Amino acid sequence: MTRRALFSPRFAAAALAGLFLAGSPALAQQCGGDFRQFLAGVKQEAVAKGLSARAADQTLAGAQIDRKVLSRDRAQGVFKLTFLDFSKRVISGYRMKNGAANMKKYAGIFQRTQQDYGVPAPVITAFWALETDFGAVQGDFNTVNALATLAHDCRRPHLFRPQLIAAIEMVQHGDLDPRNTTGAWAGEIGMVQMLPEDIIKFGKDGDGDGHVKLKESASDAILTAGAFIHHLGWRKGEPWLQEVTVPQNLDWASTGLDKTRTGAQWASLGVQPRWGQISANLPASLLLPQGRKGPAFLAYPNYNIYLEWNQSFIYTTTAAYFATRLAGAPVYNAGNPEQGLNDAQMKQLQTKLTNKGYDVGKIDGILGSGTRAAVQDVQQKLGMPADAWPTPALLNRL
Structure with a gap:
């Protein structure tokens, strides 16, 4: 599953192509060019940062370009699915059953985690399920x-080069076997799929064996x-997502992640919970x-932590909803959404919006935040219900 490594806005402009300087560590080849020369620059940088030349050699000596990684990096079609399609695909009866079983089996460590970091068991369990089916599918790259491969590729070297340096540090600590450690195509490791830098910074020994082994x-x-979730800013004791019913006379232009009201204000407009109580004083x-x-869902401040984990709106909303299910919420009311756009239509819409001056990012057929915001603005200008959901009717109007 693709995650924060790919979507974090911190790295949106990180790729600086064709920087082939040599000499001091700070000027080592950053990406592209001869692969062995590139690896020599990585070793030089790692040693300059205090890591051993032996660990660098041990890590990099057999490294190879993996063309399948580049292919995966260019094709992220799963994020073209709608929320209903994606959530129905990934939140299975198997995952619900095994999620409940694992929360019971590891109740002690979950209790310790909530005590130390304030993060409830359902939140972690949902990620654990979606990332690796509770460790069963951790990736074979x-x-x-x-x-x-991704550090050498000049699309996002400033993201992946530090991760490669961190992998050398993990090898030096004896926590990564460069020949046999496998994981996701983007370099994440273990049951909850974390990148090497995050493992070094936030890795915890939960079983007391003196090592952090996220795979086993x-x-x-x-x-x-x-x-890690605590570090991202999780607010202890607060909800993250809540399914609600909405009146059909609502001002749809007031919806979306970039607009907030207190729970009490939403309730005064006729928004009602399907489960639990609306948190009256929290922004949502x-x-x-x-x-x-x-x-329809109210997203509270803790929902933003999901966006730190993964910038895909569909993935994060599904993960947050899944966590509410594990916490006891009922299955959502799917409703009867209007027909959406297929891939070709979505690209056509994005092209039209771009021509009108909207910043929708890449023309990729994915209904991301930029496209949603543009759609909502155009709907409002055209006098259509501004709910940010693109339909054939909107495309025809444009």
């Missing part, structure tokens, strides 16, 4: 090869995930993943 130890993975955004006729 050689981690060093994946990181070296569920206790390590749970505690580490809790520490009203999310309509498939428009005003589909499911």
Whole structure:
């Protein structure tokens, strides 16, 4: 599953192509060019940062370009699915059953995690399920090869080069085997799929064996995930997502992640919870993943932590909703959303919006935040319900 490594806005402009300087570590070849020369520059930088030349050699000696990694990096079609399609695909009866079983099996470490970091068991369990099916599917890409490939590629070297350096540090600590450690195509490792830098910074020994082994130890993975989510800003004791019903006379232009009201203000407008109580004093955004006729959710401040984990709106909303299900919420009311756009239509819409001066990012057929914001603005200008859900009717109007 693609994650924060790909979507974090911190790295949106990181790729600086064709920087082939040599000499001091600060001027080592950053990306592209001869692969062995590139690896020599990585070693030089690692040693300058205090890592041993032996660990660098041990890590990089057999590294190779993996063309399958580059292919995966260019094709992220899963994020073209709608919320209903994606959530129905990934939140299975198997995952619900095993999620409940694992929360019971590891109740002790979950309790410790919540005590230390304030992160509830359902939140971590949902990530654990979606990332690796509770450790069953952790990825079969050689981690060093994946990181070296993406660091050498000039699309996002400033993201992946530090991860490759961090992998050398993990090798030096005895926590990564450069020949045999495997994981996701983007270099994430373990049951909750974390990048080497995050493992070094936030890795926790949950089982007391003196090592952080996110591939083998569920206790390590749970505690580490809790520490990482806490670092991202999780607010202890607060909700993250809540399904609601909405009146059909609502001002749809007030919906979306970039607009907030207090829970009490939403309630005064007729927004009602399907489960639990609305948190009256917390700010919340009203999310309509498939428009005003589909499911509706209030997203509280903790929802933003999901966006730090992964910038895909569909993934984060699904993960947050899944966590509410594990916490006892009912299955959502799917409603009857209006027909959306297929891939070709979505690209056509993005092109039209771009020509009108909107910044929708890449013309990729993905309904991301930029496209949603542009759609909502255009809907409002055209006098259409401004629920940010693009339909054939909107495309025809444009």
